[in-house]
Amino acid sequence: MWHDARLLNNLANALFGAVLLVLIASGVWWVIQRPVFTLQSIRVEATGEQGLRHVSALTVRNAALPKIRGNFFTANLDAVRAAFESVPWVRKASVQREWPNKLRITLEEHAVMGTWGDQGKLISVKGDVFTANLAEAEDDADLVALSGPDGSEREVLAQYTELKSRFQQIHLAPVAVSYSNRYAWSVKLDNGMQVELGRVQDADTIRQRVDRLMAVYPQLVNSLQDSIESVDMRYPNGLALRSSHSAMTKKQTKASGKT
Incomplete structure (x- = not known):
């Protein structure tokens, strides 16, 4: 090997290159560490x-x-x-x-929309759940109370937005929307009325149940004034309601079970 000039030359070049790289790296490191x-x-x-x-x-x-x-x-x-x-x-x-x-x-x-669940968390208008000072959030807006299983945040927010738009037609607004672990929906309105909407069977289930409620709501108000506590819309052809003036009153066109 020692008599092979070409090999020795290549070896010398490699060593020289390695030393040069070390020197360059050391120089760069020295430079970037300057005050x-x-x-x-x-x-x-x-x-x-x-x-x-x-x-x-x-x-x-x-x-x-x-x-x-x-x-x-x-x-x-x-x-x-x-x-x-x-x-x-x-x-x-x-x-x-x-x-x-x-x-x-x-x-x-975050632009806060409301509270999420019962653990003191907040939810933003984009559906992000985060932790922050509740008092600061309340200074920003009137918070709605949203809740649902883990991972359902954006679905619940979308449902709230849809319900807000629909109930606005009868001058009511949701203050709380809940999606249970059994996948059933309920909403509380700003007049204190709790509305049970049940499980979603297809894309139109919730919309149809809300539309049925809105169709009879003026009659209910005329009859019961502001005494309606809750309305159960899980009956396919009617509803059940509770008022502060009476026990459970059921209004159905024909008997059917809840869904």
Whole structure:
């Protein structure tokens, strides 16, 4: 081998290349560790023009900044994004580097719709469940109470939106919508009336039951005024109701079982 000039030349070139790579890597590492690249500024701003209502500088300083590691080059942007998304009220964060020692964080806040379940959680207008200060949420809007099995958040929100649109025709509004573990729907209206809608058998089940209620609601109000406590719409051809003036009153065109 030692008499093979070509092999020795190739070996020398390889060693030289390896040493050069080590020197370059060391030089790059030395450069990126210079104090000029230490993070000096982290600018936080909101998406859109509305600004941040609930995320304060104090909250960011206490909850997110202690989790940031590294400098302009070595900071893990995914870790920085996760740190900001762990802050209450933050729905989404995006992170950008700004030369030579800054980070720019853009935050999107949750827009609250109501409460979710009975564990003190909130649900946003996009169907995201999150944890935040309930008192702050109540300052934002009149919260509706939504509940359902895990994973049904967007389905419940969509049903609430549909029910709100339909009941608006008789000047009522849902204040609570519940989807039980047995997949049955119920809604409480702003006049205090509880409406049992039952299980969905097809795409039109809930709509048809709500339409039947709206068709007879003016007559019920004329007869019972504001004393209606609950209405059960699970009967295919009628309804059952309870009022504060009487025991259960059943109105059906023919006998049938509940669904």
